[in-house]
Amino acid sequence: MPTYAVRGPLVRWLTDEAKRAHTDLGRYRVLDVGCGVxxxxxxxxxxxxxxxxxxxxxxxLAELRGSVESLPVADGSFDLVLCNQVLEHCNDPVLGVHELNRVTAPGGRVLASTHGVMPYHPAPTDYWRWTHSGLAKLFWDNGAWSSVRVTPASGTTACLGMVFSLYLDLALRRARVGWIARPIVTGVNHLAEAVDARSARLREPAQPGTLFANFHVVAEVPK
Ligand SMILES: C[S@@+](CC[C@H](N)C(=O)[O-])C[C@H]1O[C@@H](n2cnc3c(N)ncnc32)[C@H](O)[C@@H]1O
Incomplete structure (x- = not known):
């Protein structure tokens, strides 16, 4: 999959966070904002x-209709609030983050993810991209949080590999030989993961020159 640098780590991260939240919060109520499918x-x-x-x-598939900027739910009504691959599409991320904070129960947390680098992809619009520090600032500046942790989903090589793979896949599908892309993309994904694993300079967000496809945010609301 050309977007493996986004989707692979996202599923692994949410799998871990689902379990960790159960350990910390017991059985919980989840709101999935911008739930898609x-x-x-x-x-x-x-x-x-x-x-x-x-x-x-x-x-x-959505039980409720509403945007992240104006969520149709009461204050503090969900323990875990997901907002995955949505903030880049919303009109007003500042208002959106305030709303995520408002609807999260005391002691609960928001699990958000959004892009650093990705080609334009309207759903129905596409407005924003972030660095890790811009995303941390967006959360800290908007809403009362006890902690905000932003981590890159994958490394710089994975990001470059993803961009190459996306356009290769597109070009070969347009030429009606999309099947040729599959083994190449799989190889690029494995190679990129191996290269990033060997170099902190390609993985650590504070290093100048890094480039990340996606970020994961865990933002906790005070008890
Ligand atoms: C790229 S899809 C992501 C869907 C799903 N969360 C996922 O990760 O597969 C973006 C989703 O955000 C929704 N969306 C777009 N603008 C939004 C907004 N302002 N507030 C909430 N959701 C929004 C779209 O309708 C769509 O379901």
Whole structure:
């Protein structure tokens, strides 16, 4: 998959966070903001007592209709609030982060992810990209958080490999020989992961020159 640098780490991270939240919070209520096709619901199923999806578009899988900037739920009503691959699409990320904070229960947490680098992909719009420090600032400046942790999903080589793979895949599919891309993309993904694993300079966000496809945010609300 050309977007493996985003999707692979995202699933691993949410799998770990689903379990960690259960250890810390017991059975919890989940709000999935910008839920799309709810691809992460199975990861939370065994730990959650409620899983509610909200989306601003006409989405038959969403229980609620609304945007991250104006969530149709009460203050502090969910223990775990997911907002994955959504902030880049919203009109007002400042307002969105305030809302994520407002709807999270005391002691609960937000699990958000969004892009550092990605080609333009409207859903239905596409406005924003971040660095790790810009994303940390966005959260700290907007809402009362007891902690905010931002980590890159994968390294610099994985990001460069993803961009190469996306355009290779596109070009070969347009030429109706998309099958040729699959083994090349798999090889690029493995090689990139191995290169990043060997070099902290390619992985650590504080290093000048790094480039990241995606970031994961864990933002906790005070008890
Ligand atoms: C790239 S999809 C991600 C879907 C899902 N969260 C995932 O990770 O697969 C972006 C989602 O955000 C939703 N969306 C777009 N603008 C939004 C907004 N302002 N507030 C909440 N969701 C929004 C879209 O309708 C879509 O479901």
């Amino acid at each position: 709810k691809p992460y619901e199975p990861l939370f199923a065994r730990y959650s007592e409620e899983y509610v999806g909200v989306d601003p578009v006409d989405n038959p």
